[in-house]
Amino acid sequence: MSGGMMVGQVSGGGRVIGPGGASAEGVDAVAIGRDNHGVVMTGDIAASFTVTSPGSAEPRPMLPAITVVSVPAAGMIGLPSRASTVFVGRDKDLEVLGRTLSAGPGVITQAVVGLGGIGKSELALQYAHHHSGTYRLVWWVAAEKPEQIQAALAALCRALCAGTAPAAAAQATVEEAGAWALAWLAASEGWLVVFDNVEEIDHLQPYLGRLTSGHVLITSRRDIGWQELGTVLRLKVLSRPAAVALLLQTIGAPAAPDPALAEELAQELGELPLALKQAGAYIVRTPGMDLASYLRLLRTAPRQALAADPDRRSEVGQVVARVWAVTGARIAQVNPLAVQLLELLACYAPDDLPCEVLYGLDGIEEAAVIEALGLLASYSMINQSPNGLRVSVHRLVQAVTLAGLTDTEHAATRATAAELLQAALPQNPERISSWPRYAWLLPHARTVLAPDSPGMISVIGYLVASGDYRTAHTLQQRCVTALHDKLGPEHPNTLRARANLAYWSGEAGDAAGARDQYAALVPVRERVSGSEHPDTLRARANLAYWSG
Template identity: 40%
Template structure:
């Protein structure tokens, strides 16, 4: 104590051992001394035994008696530890709760312990006395809640280790090595499972709409604090239900997410908690803040970290920024990808300027793989980026001027189209076209390209009438803007001829290809790839028209030319060999076709690899040739192996996978395994309708196969019913005069005759 200036200062050291004895603490069951705050009466979805196991030194614990529970703010760390302390209070002589978010509060918490144990004593150093008591006694539980900086409690942990149990809660994730150094067994707390979330909402509100509760829980990302806030808000607003709260959250996120629902400004809301955290992060790294603002506009899960690299001048800077965000539990990192809770994203979006969305789209555009159609190595990357592309594009306002979004949308739609997601692709192309017309104008080259791609998607979806109309109008505009000899104009003429063929207008297709070939030769030359492609398309159309001899000669000549110009191993040369083998098979030269396919398969595997789509197509065509030669068992084995590989490489819903299933079912039928064939066809029909749509040509083809299988199995009534529906659909989709429609009509007549004969 010092009084005045220039006098003697006397420091009084307190020996805790000489102080009066502490208030008596229970030696047996039940903590007679505790300061636990009140706990929620609704506690669902958490396992207290996991924390108990860590304190006992099991389940990966690095030290007996000391554990840390960490995770995102609002995840329920405090509530978990509080319920543990209350549930197992009878194991301890004393249970003491300290709010440990600052060194000052740690000291105050320990001083309160001293005052509780020495209610009549006046102590100079209450904190030191409390530490002394913890060192001198056993059987206690000390909870250090909401630790912001672990260094604030490091000395305390070292002083009391081995005497009682210590549980720390924190938003910080220091990593296993740091937890081991501190002798704290870590428990990362994640979000609740959906059933627990729904149960909490129902219990707290008394509302029983399970489906609506499920949707709200999804919106809130199963975060306990957000669920409690929502329930409190709903309960305090008469007539408000789960769907109503969801609507408010969508329209007025910041206001609703910042309201605790208790009618007053509360410090403990998801907004207030995460704003404090982001302020701490921002003080340490502006790059981390920028990363967070970008992540807010993307999907919650699985963004490849390298997408974010352009944000930093040095990859090490990005790594440090991500490590900082992860250490505050604002993101999760796993195998090179980053995930963010959807509510954290929503708050980041609500506070972020539009630059965050523009940055996100720019980063995604730079991260796109090349050639979404044939670059197999890029497909996993596409699958990882698609959710983020969808999310970012959905956030764009209808009046946006982001040109990169047009490119992303077009490439994304192209990838989805060739992965069999045709309906989704059409929707995306239509949106890109709308934006292109608004931003670039009717005749901009990018707008014309998008119109071409949209017409191609219509064709892929079996909407050939719309495709023809779109291509015909596009051809007029490209001729006007680019000229008749521009490569893009010639490409449009090629695409239009292809759709004529698909529509059954084979004569028009042949004429169009013949004229186009003349123009390609004149404009681009005999050896240009587009000229060779047109020769291939013309030969294929000859084959479709039944002019198999001309097709075979045309393919043979084209193959000679392709080998000279492109080389034996060029993919286009391999494609021509495939088409020539198909022509041989159509001409009845089945043995020759089989030999050609077998040699082609060997070369495709060598040049393209086992998993390339062209290699898989060659395997499919070889199996078809086996089947056509009566080698049905070999065909079935080949189809079954091919189906496994196409499912692995392309996925269950890819059109080529569905085609393989169709061919396998047909082979079963040829082998006399009609019941298996019908089962396979029926399941395929369900899946085709789901993936491709009811009107897709492949779906209609499967309908026809099912009907024929019914007739073979003697189920004539079912065959008639199926063919009647198919004839109606074919007339509507393809037209009265289409070859498929007429074939279905003839089959229906045969089936009706068989049904009449059966009845008689």
């Protein structure tokens, strides 16, 4: 309102005095003074008013009473776009929405949460289109910021009043029109309002608390607090067959893509719907681009592939790198440590890193790490195990995060990640009680530790002690190559590593390979260490053993 004041409601009999001598008395009375125009809400219904002081300018036309405004017989649909014709793998999720939003009387609220690009908005749009015939009114609210919510409600007021009081609705302030629309929703039934991409639950509380009927569908990257308002649907990535189908349908039949390559690309993109659609559109619209070419681009230049805008329009904004860049910027404002942790997590294997690995950060309290991980989880950038002890990251989140670092930053972050993991390894790999911990850390060690690092040597020792000679052989081969390149072919460390590789080849079932490796190693040992050196003698003994 402007130029005046409304003095509050009287819940029982009584008298209220307002500015300029305005007064009212009785149950649910309000007093309005000076020039005013807007909506009065007494708790059970809303009414419009216009008050003009003597001698003031011509008043604005008043908004109509909500009781005289109804939705056209054909219904009113206010959606941002048509639903995509390429939509697969979400039938069960649509069924869940349908069951929840028809569960009973009163206002029903359903929140859909998940990682950016997982398909929350598209799911909500599909539901709204599929069920538009069951609602008198369907309205979409871009809800990332509070002012967007208010503007969308004001637009609803103007749409509803277009047939009865268009001038009043046009001249009403955003606040007045938004309040009127909220009052209309509170007094009406048979409507669906979608609040898309809500950033904070507190942005919606002032509105939802005043509604008594209708259906509310919320989408958000934030997975925190929504159970206070209603049920929560946590959207997951697509199944592999659905991901392949989405990719192939986006590319279309004329391209005749290879299904095997499509499955490989779907796996590389982590079955994320936005990334699959982006890749398919880019392949179709880029001359000379095909599945194999895009796969190469994704593996060699992920930043370029994931930031590629297939529509060539900067305002589109719906590409993976940009979606997550916005989220990352918000997280950085709230807690810079969370961004540092995400960069470290991008250096490990995607799944099930024990959180305690991160507790070793220099100068950072464990509680601060836990809080920062909670923030990342609330934005769906990571997933925490039910017990909160392990954390997983989508492989594309890792790729985009690392692609945003300079070479120097990447090297420093990877070095820190390796130090943290090495410090988390148990000291004695041969002790059986340490094996479960080594098993949890193995995929992360293979990802981040240097092949010839002390930590990797410990990991190989665990594999040998636990009888996994095949994996030990694979990692030892990388160790030998690294030592050969770093120290030279005849350095003692390189020769010892070659001896171990030969022995574990035999233990892994390749006796002939072990024999041949020892046969090549013995003359080198004799020349470098002498014929009577213990290492030379062991090499001869093992040559005889594996020769049978």
